[in-house]
Amino acid sequence: MRTSSFRACPLCEAICGLEMQFEDGQMVAIRGDDADPFSRGHVCPKGNAILDLEADPDRLTSPVRKVDGEWQPIGWDEAFALAGRRLADVQKEHGPAAVAAYLGNPNVHHFGHIAYLPSLLRLLRTPNLYSASSVDQWPHQFVNALMFGHQFLLPIPDIDRTDYLLMIGANPVASNGSLMTAPGIPRRIKELTARGKLVVIDPRRTETAELASEHHFIRPGSDGMFLVSFVQALMRQGPARTAHYEGKIAGLDDALKAIAEVDCSDVLDVTGIDADTVGRLAAEFYAAPSAVAYGRMGVSVQRFGTLCQWLLQIANLYTGNLDREGGALVNEAAIPITGPGTSSGHRGRWKSRVRGLPEFAGELPVAVLAEEMQTPGEGQVRALLTVAGNPVLSTPDGRNLDAAIDALEFMVSIDFYINETTRHADLILPPASPLTQYHYDLIFNAFAVRRVARINVPLRERNEGERADWEIVNGIAAAYAEASGKPWQALPPPKTMIAAGLAKGSSGLALADLEAAPHGLDLGPLRPSLLSRLETASGMIEAAPQAMLDELQTLRDGLAEAEPQRPLRLIGRRDARSNNSWMHNAQRLVKGKTRHHLLMHPTDLASRKIESGARVRVRSRVGVIETEVIASEQMMPGAICLPHGFGHGLEGVRLARASQVAGASYNDLSDAMSLDGACGNAALNGLAVEVEPA
Ligand SMILES: Nc1nc2c(c(=O)[nH]1)N[C@H]1C(S)=C(S)[C@@H](COP(=O)(O)OP(=O)(O)OC[C@H]3O[C@@H](n4cnc5c(=O)[nH]c(N)nc54)[C@H](O)[C@@H]3O)O[C@H]1N2
Ligand SMILES: Nc1nc2c(c(=O)[nH]1)N[C@H]1C(S)=C(S)[C@@H](COP(=O)(O)OP(=O)(O)OC[C@H]3O[C@@H](n4cnc5c(=O)[nH]c(N)nc54)[C@H](O)[C@@H]3O)O[C@H]1N2
Ligand code: SF4
Ligand SMILES: [Mo]
Numbered sequence: 001m002r003t004s005s006f007r008a009c010p011l012c013e014a015i016c017g018l019e020m021q022f023e024d025g026q027m028v029a030i031r032g033d034d035a036d037p038f039s040r041g042h043v044c045p046k047g048n049a050i051l052d053l054e055a056d057p058d059r060l061t062s063p064v065r066k067v068d069g070e071w072q073p074i075g076w077d078e079a080f081a082l083a084g085r086r087l088a089d090v091q092k093e094h095g096p097a098a099v100a101a102y103l104g105n106p107n108v109h110h111f112g113h114i115a116y117l118p119s120l121l122r123l124l125r126t127p128n129l130y131s132a133s134s135v136d137q138w139p140h141q142f143v144n145a146l147m148f149g150h151q152f153l154l155p156i157p158d159i160d161r162t163d164y165l166l167m168i169g170a171n172p173v174a175s176n177g178s179l180m181t182a183p184g185i186p187r188r189i190k191e192l193t194a195r196g197k198l199v200v201i202d203p204r205r206t207e208t209a210e211l212a213s214e215h216h217f218i219r220p221g222s223d224g225m226f227l228v229s230f231v232q233a234l235m236r237q238g239p240a241r242t243a244h245y246e247g248k249i250a251g252l253d254d255a256l257k258a259i260a261e262v263d264c265s266d267v268l269d270v271t272g273i274d275a276d277t278v279g280r281l282a283a284e285f286y287a288a289p290s291a292v293a294y295g296r297m298g299v300s301v302q303r304f305g306t307l308c309q310w311l312l313q314i315a316n317l318y319t320g321n322l323d324r325e326g327g328a329l330v331n332e333a334a335i336p337i338t339g340p341g342t343s344s345g346h347r348g349r350w351k352s353r354v355r356g357l358p359e360f361a362g363e364l365p366v367a368v369l370a371e372e373m374q375t376p377g378e379g380q381v382r383a384l385l386t387v388a389g390n391p392v393l394s395t396p397d398g399r400n401l402d403a404a405i406d407a408l409e410f411m412v413s414i415d416f417y418i419n420e421t422t423r424h425a426d427l428i429l430p431p432a433s434p435l436t437q438y439h440y441d442l443i444f445n446a447f448a449v450r451r452v453a454r455i456n457v458p459l460r461e462r463n464e465g466e467r468a469d470w471e472i473v474n475g476i477a478a479a480y481a482e483a484s485g486k487p488w489q490a491l492p493p494p495k496t497m498i499a500a501g502l503a504k505g506s507s508g509l510a511l512a513d514l515e516a517a518p519h520g521l522d523l524g525p526l527r528p529s530l531l532s533r534l535e536t537a538s539g540m541i542e543a544a545p546q547a548m549l550d551e552l553q554t555l556r557d558g559l560a561e562a563e564p565q566r567p568l569r570l571i572g573r574r575d576a577r578s579n580n581s582w583m584h585n586a587q588r589l590v591k592g593k594t595r596h597h598l599l600m601h602p603t604d605l606a607s608r609k610i611e612s613g614a615r616v617r618v619r620s621r622v623g624v625i626e627t628e629v630i631a632s633e634q635m636m637p638g639a640i641c642l643p644h645g646f647g648h649g650l651e652g653v654r655l656a657r658a659s660q661v662a663g664a665s666y667n668d669l670s671d672a673m674s675l676d677g678a679c680g681n682a683a684l685n686g687l688a689v690e691v692e693p694a
Helices: 050-055 076-094 105-109 117-124 138-148 185-195 207-211 223-237 252-260 267-271 275-287 305-318 366-374 398-406 469-484 494-504 511-515 546-560 602-606 656-660
Strands: 002-008 017-023 026-032 064-067 070-073 099-103 129-131 164-168 197-201 214-216 292-295 347-351 358-360 383-387 410-414 427-429 450-453 521-525 568-571 598-600 615-619 624-631 639-641 687-693
Touching: 026 050, 076 099, 076 383, 076 410, 076 427, 076 469, 099 117, 099 366, 117 469, 129 366, 138 305, 138 358, 138 546, 164 223, 164 275, 164 305, 185 197, 185 207, 197 207, 197 275, 223 252, 223 267, 223 275, 223 305, 223 546, 252 305, 252 546, 267 275, 292 305, 305 546, 366 398, 410 469, 427 469, 494 511, 598 602, 602 624
Parallel strands: 099 129, 099 383, 164 197, 164 292, 197 214, 383 410, 410 427, 568 639, 598 624
Antiparallel strands: 002 017, 017 026, 064 070, 064 427, 347 358, 450 521, 568 687, 598 639, 615 624, 615 687
16 A cells, blocks of 8 residues: 655755655655645655665665775674774874864755754864865855854845846756755746746856846856946946835945946956946846845855855845845744854854964865865874765865875764765764654755745654664764763754754744644745844944955956966856765666766867867866866857766775766866855866866
């Protein structure tokens, strides 16, 4: 007999409700849950691929330990004790900084990771904390902290009600939306373009651009100039509409004055978009009944990412669209992640040892991780904990990081795959399937385009001999505490923690209310709330943070950095059938044509006498990779495009299917020295490269 269970998908920010069908305890099918009021039946190929993940023979289900280069089984208690003792020993001998931790993207998708790891990390007391955030959304968090006083006071585009969406450097039709949890993006975009307008600015004519009202190519990395020019054009349309923010805003005149002073006379040369077009878009944006400017990976993970995020909010502010329906609104999450007792996002409490880069929100930029391992001296990193991450493929100059990790004294990973990074571990602790655990999306409920809440209950028991993610974190912490003589108290199970979290919020919801709604709860559209929640010292929106005025000064110099021997600009790409570096082992996703090739405009191929389909070498300052190139009119001439997360053919990796679609790693080209100057986020997009026949 078939039975159905319902759960939010843990694979991306869209948190679609899934209907999972079981037969005799075996999961046999997955469909979008039509009764989920938020996702309304939406599902993508990845959601279905959970079937492959659950049945993957390469997936670890119990701990393994490397002995003389061979993986051997080890019991849980012994594994915890070994991890705790080795981490404590390294710190005893070399000091607390000698242990580093790296947390990867899936941490955010699992309550048993995100709610439990902070206590383990506090126990380790190391300055060397790293995560995928510094190759991703740091610029957003940083701007939120500067302007609104909290890293998670995040303005979200009100996509369902806006009349005009200016979207720059985002491709939600492939990515399913980011820092904008909105399941079923294509439907939402179709409704938007029927009601108003979507304008996409992107060096590639993407899947989203295809659905947009209008698309413009932009030279990679030149968005800072485009947005300055755009705000200048808004200023020519009429006065700032700031009545709404009266008494709640500081520095707007200073910000506008500094923006007005930037010389944008050559905006066409720099960006590829002419001044008339910028002016027309600004006029439309200013005149629209409601409008919102939004940018993601393409504008945040580049040299001027933070500046771009600030300029986007200035555009929203100037036109009165910040904290307004149809504009950009901050969610009021049922389990609060802002306000008392949360981490607002401080900066500079410590610095990285080698390059002296400041900490942000408790972490150092991951671009410095390799040098912290490779540079001798007091505080050198000698041991590593990774949790749900693959920094060898995901962070800049991955090949060098790979070598640095290989030379460590000890490494322990919480992960269920032996991937390009965890192959170096001495010990791997694999969590049981997330489907066996209580889960509440702390982050994505809070970043959603509606006020939603949902508890996910276990769909089945975990198998005999498996451990849940939160039990593993507790297990390592307890063993480490014992070995290091530090006091420690285990955290209670997720259900208890979720109930406690709800009690801290003002939604009035209790656990039982969520449990009574197996398809999730819709609590209504977003509402203005930012002005009453500001956490800046002044209690006002700080429109002109000094760090942003400084970046404006360097914008022109930064854009002028020419590299004649590397004239092409490399950008990334996401595909609906891919998920960063780790789902290429799922048969449902990798079957059919390969997806890791380089895209290049025909004229750029012709001028280099390269045929479409040929193998090419791509060179950057730090590395060279080989891959296949395909001619594509989707690309702006001068810009070339490669997805990240490939490069699976490395020795010792246990990903049988992924290794057949190995591809090359983007991050063997990206540069650990090339950062967003304002916050230290990696500048992965807009990389200067050259291509030659292989
Ligand atoms: N060039 C370039 N580089 C990029 C990007 C880009 O656009 N271009 N994007 C960046 C972005 S946005 C991100 S978020 C990062 C991602 O970078 P990472 O977070 O470092 O890597 P992932 O590929 O997400 O690897 C996830 C790992 O988690 C494991 N995993 C999955 N689910 C679970 C679980 O439930 N528990 C545990 N313990 N492990 C689990 C998987 O097996 C896999 O090994 O990559 C970044 N790197
Ligand atoms: N299918 C799938 N979905 C995913 C992921 C995945 O790997 N696969 N990863 C998830 C993660 S971790 C994240 S963070 C989100 C990211 O979500 P998005 O940011 O929406 O996804 P990207 O495809 O990286 O979109 C970035 C866009 O910026 C463009 N771009 C690159 N450089 C520039 C530039 O200099 N200027 C401008 N204007 N545009 C530029 C690229 O062409 C691309 O279209 O996606 C999530 N969803
Ligand atoms: S869009 Fe995201 S949340 Fe929805 S099914 Fe696909 S991977 Fe899962
Ligand atoms: Mo990400």
